[in-house]
Amino acid sequence: MHAREVMLSLKWAAEGKLDLPILGQQKILGTARAFGIETEGRSAEDVAIDLADTLLDDLSETDPHRPYRTIDAMAPAERRRVWEELDILPISAYHEVFDAMRRTGCAVDGDWRSVMQEFLRCGLAFTFSGVVGASIATDSLFGIGDRVTSKVNLGALKEGYVNIAVHGHLPTLVSEVVKVGRDEAFLERARAAGAKGIRFYGICCSGLAAMYRYGGVIPLSNAVSAELVLGTGALDLWLADVQDVFPATMDVAKCFQTTVVTTSDNARLPGAERMEYDHHHANIGETRALAERIVNRAIESFEARRGIPVHIPQFEVKAEVGFSVEYVHRRFGGMSPLAEAIRDGRITGIVNLVGCNNPKVPFERCIVDVVDVLLRENVLVLTNGCASFPLMKLGYCQASAAERCGEGLASFLEGDLPPVWHVGECIDNTRSSGILAGVAGELGQRVADMPYAFSSPEWSNEKAVDAALGFRLMGVSSYHCVEPQIYGSKNVIEFLKQGTLETLGSRMVVDVDPVALGERIVADMRAARRELGWDA
Numbered sequence: 001m002h003a004r005e006v007m008l009s010l011k012w013a014a015e016g017k018l019d020l021p022i023l024g025q026q027k028i029l030g031t032a033r034a035f036g037i038e039t040e041g042r043s044a045e046d047v048a049i050d051l052a053d054t055l056l057d058d059l060s061e062t063d064p065h066r067p068y069r070t071i072d073a074m075a076p077a078e079r080r081r082v083w084e085e086l087d088i089l090p091i092s093a094y095h096e097v098f099d100a101m102r103r104t105g106c107a108v109d110g111d112w113r114s115v116m117q118e119f120l121r122c123g124l125a126f127t128f129s130g131v132v133g134a135s136i137a138t139d140s141l142f143g144i145g146d147r148v149t150s151k152v153n154l155g156a157l158k159e160g161y162v163n164i165a166v167h168g169h170l171p172t173l174v175s176e177v178v179k180v181g182r183d184e185a186f187l188e189r190a191r192a193a194g195a196k197g198i199r200f201y202g203i204c205c206s207g208l209a210a211m212y213r214y215g216g217v218i219p220l221s222n223a224v225s226a227e228l229v230l231g232t233g234a235l236d237l238w239l240a241d242v243q244d245v246f247p248a249t250m251d252v253a254k255c256f257q258t259t260v261v262t263t264s265d266n267a268r269l270p271g272a273e274r275m276e277y278d279h280h281h282a283n284i285g286e287t288r289a290l291a292e293r294i295v296n297r298a299i300e301s302f303e304a305r306r307g308i309p310v311h312i313p314q315f316e317v318k319a320e321v322g323f324s325v326e327y328v329h330r331r332f333g334g335m336s337p338l339a340e341a342i343r344d345g346r347i348t349g350i351v352n353l354v355g356c357n358n359p360k361v362p363f364e365r366c367i368v369d370v371v372d373v374l375l376r377e378n379v380l381v382l383t384n385g386c387a388s389f390p391l392m393k394l395g396y397c398q399a400s401a402a403e404r405c406g407e408g409l410a411s412f413l414e415g416d417l418p419p420v421w422h423v424g425e426c427i428d429n430t431r432s433s434g435i436l437a438g439v440a441g442e443l444g445q446r447v448a449d450m451p452y453a454f455s456s457p458e459w460s461n462e463k464a465v466d467a468a469l470g471f472r473l474m475g476v477s478s479y480h481c482v483e484p485q486i487y488g489s490k491n492v493i494e495f496l497k498q499g500t501l502e503t504l505g506s507r508m509v510v511d512v513d514p515v516a517l518g519e520r521i522v523a524d525m526r527a528a529r530r531e532l533g534w535d536a
Contacts, residue, residue, distance in 0.1 A: 001242065001266070002169050002427065003093075003134035004059060008281065009172045010137045011052035014045040018284050020175065022048060023143035031136050034073045048140060055133045061092035068092070070128040070136075076437065078446055079474060083124065086503055088117055093125040112491045120473065127470035135430040138209070142171055145212035145424075147322045152392040155316030156218045157234045162195045162302045164295070166210065166217070167203035167226060167249075168241030169425070173263050173277070174206050176291035177239065178214050186295050193303045198295070203229060204244045205385060205425035212322030212424065219321075222386035224357040227252045233310040237298035242267040243463075244356070244386070256308055259301040261294055273297070319397035323382070323421040325434040331417075338435075339442035343534055346408035348378045348451060349525035350439070352432040352471065355387045355456025355464045358482050364390035366457035366481040366514040371396060373518025375419050378406035379525065382435065385426040387456065396420040429467060433474065448475020448505040449532065451525035455479040457514055468508070475505035479521050481514050 012018035022028070025044040028051060032039050037050045058070045068090055071080065083089050090096045100118050103109035109118075157163065164181065166174045180186055181198040190198050202210055202219040203226050210217040221229045223244035229235065230252040238253060238260045250271050253260045260272040265279045275293050277283060283290070332338060341347045351374055357363060367387050374381055375396075383391055395401055397418045402410045405419045413419060423431040440447045454471035456464050459480055468478035486492055501507045509524075511517040529535040 003130050003137070004056070005170050005172065006134055006137040006141065007052050007055045007059065010048055010141045011056070012284055013141055014048035014052065018172070019288060020141065020172070022141055024140040027136070027144060028140045031073075031140070035069055036073070051140065052137065055129070055137060058092055058133060059129045060094045062095060064091045064095075066091075068124075068128065070133055071124065074128065074132055076447065076474075082504065083473070086117070086120065088120040088124060090121045090125040090128075093129040096121045096125045112489060112495075116492065116495050120469075123466065123469035123473055126466045127473060130466070131427050131470060132430050134427045138171060138427065142175060142209075142213055144324055144326055145322050146324075147320060147327050148212050148215060149318050150211050150321050150392075151218045151316055152220070152319045152389075153315050153317050154220055154229065154232060154313045156220065157201065157229075157232055157312045158196075158199060159234060159310050159312060160196045161199040162190045162193075162197070162237075162298050163199050163201065163235050164237045164239060164298050165201045165203050165220070165229060165235050166206040166239045166241075167223075167245055168267070169205045169209075169243045170241040170264070171206070171209050173241065173287060173290060173294075174210060174239070175214070176287050177294050178210060178217060180288070180291040180295045181298075186292075186299075189296070190299050190302070193299050194306075195299070195302055198298070201229070201235075205427075206239075206241060208321075208384070208388070208425040208428075219389065219392065222357055222389040224359065224363065224386070225389075230256060230258055232312050233308050234312055236301040236305060237261060237294070239263065239294060240267070240269060240272065245269065257301075257305050259297060261297065263290075315393075317393055317395055317398075319392040319395075319422065320399070320418050321392070321397065321422040321424070323423050324428075324431045325438060328435060328438070335435075335438040335442040339439045341408075341412045342439060342451065343443060345529075345534065346378065346412045347380050348408075348522065349453065349528070350380045350382065350436060350451070351453045351455055351521060352382045352429065352436070352476075353387055353391075353455045353457070354383060354385045354426070354429065354432075354467060355459040356461055357386055358458040358460035360460075360482055361458055361512075364458070366517075367391065368394060369514035370455060370457050370479075370481070370518040370521075371420065372404065373515055374521065375401075375405045375409065377518075377522040378409040379522065380409060380412075381420045382423055382432040383420055384423045384428045384432065387458065388422055391420050392422065397422050426463070426467070429470065433471070436476070445532065446475065449528065451528040451532075452476045453479055453521045453525065455517070455521065457481040457517065459484070472500060472504055472506040472508070477506040477509060477524065479509045479511075479517055481510070481512055481517055483510050483512075484508070
């Protein structure tokens with residue numbers, strides 16, 4: 001759904017139905033060439049329409065004889081051959097979800113192997129439409145962003161301002177709300193209401209997507225700790241779009257008279273005010289008007305909330321965010337320096353560490369314990385999504401965190417780079433996979449053979465399983481501190497944990513001890529290095 005919304009936004013912006021500038025024109029042209037879309041002598045808008053239509057076709061194609069063009073354009077040839085041999089190439093995302101629902105209905109598909117084959121097809125569809133396709137559309141419309149320094153944590157909240165928090169995943173309306181909130185006319189309106197100005201804060205991925213594209217959007221919290229932000233009493237308006245917005249938000253918001261506004265017709269909260277795109281997006285041309293209504297409502301809420309007690313913990317940290325393939329090329333002149341550091345052993349390997357949080361384990365502790373082990377053993381960490389918040393809050397995304405690292409990794413960072421590279425929101429897993437693929441290509445190796453790992457220590461939901469599966473389909477094993485919700489079938493458990501090692505070259509590893517899990521990741525990386533002949 002996230003992918004569909006941003007693909008449609010790109011298409012409508014190019015057609016003029018949505019009044020948003022297209023900021024990632026180089027991304028459009030480069031990606032279009034990879035897809036075989038003609039670019040010569042054409043405007044970026046015309047190319048963007050064709051690109052968006054291609055992405056949308058992969059989302060919803062019904063003809064089984066047509067290719068999945070995102071996979072053809074973006075997946076390594078070696079992996080495509082593996083998937084073809086396994087007969088798991090999807091027809092489209094909609095088709096595979098439709099098929100999965102049918103197969104698992106009453107007395108339909110009784111062969112667990114067949115069901116698992118469909119599971120892998122859904123995984124590829126999620127990866128190449130839900131993540132890769134969404135990332136292409138987002139970067140094309142809103143730009144890639146760049147490495148920036150951001151304030152983080154609850155201490156970054158400021159009293160006396162019209163404080164607006166954006167929470168969820170969809171960037172289209174959020175981008176316009178931020179733009180309106182910086183318009184001098186609205187700032188003057190806020191000052192007339194007694195405020196010092198208007199400030200924006202991010203919860204979950206809406207904040208992460210905005211922070212490195214629009215300076216001053218301050219990430220405060222992941223989804224599980226969102227109510228703690230409301231509990232400061234400092235927020236005037238909470239803007240909720242889709243996903244990871246829990247119903248308990250309303251109970252806490254009422255205690256502090258914080259206005260809650262929802263923006264999607266399939267993600268509503270009981271008692272919240274609705275300022276949303278309708279089901280058919282017939283009002284997409286009214287995006288600016290919707291954004292103005294939301295900002296005006298925040299100013300009204302600020303006026304109405306005078307006297308509400310506010311307590312802001314005095315903990316504010318800075319974090320370096322916005323790392324990407326493009327940044328690595330600018331910083332190092334290509335992937336070669338990073339590749340050489342891995343080959344010569346200064347860097348043991350690379351981990352992409354992501355995932356939501358899980359109330360079954362101490363909040364954020366597993367993430368930090370795993371990362372402490374990895375850094376000591378010279379493993380470079382890439383991170384995005386909810387798992388990145390403790391790493392930002394505790395200083396792991398600062399250059400000074402090199403003191404936590406082994407000597408080899410610290411020497412590579414040169415006192416300027418943090419040991420944890422924050423690449424963005426959930427769909428920005430593509431930035432991590434792009435870095436992994438770029439380094440492997442520089443060394444002439446398959447991604448599956450490299451000292452790489454995927455870890456979501458505290459995963460808790462379907463999306464986290466999808467993200468792990470996306471990397472496992474590429475041959476990168478996944479590592480977790482919480483057992484997945486797959487118990488009930490011995491065959492399925494064995495298939496998902498070990499059975500894919502033979503077919504995909506990857507496995508699922510679960511260890512409830514985060515330190516032991518980190519050590520397992522390092523041990524597996526060292527084994528991979530020995531296979532490559534890099535360690536004596």
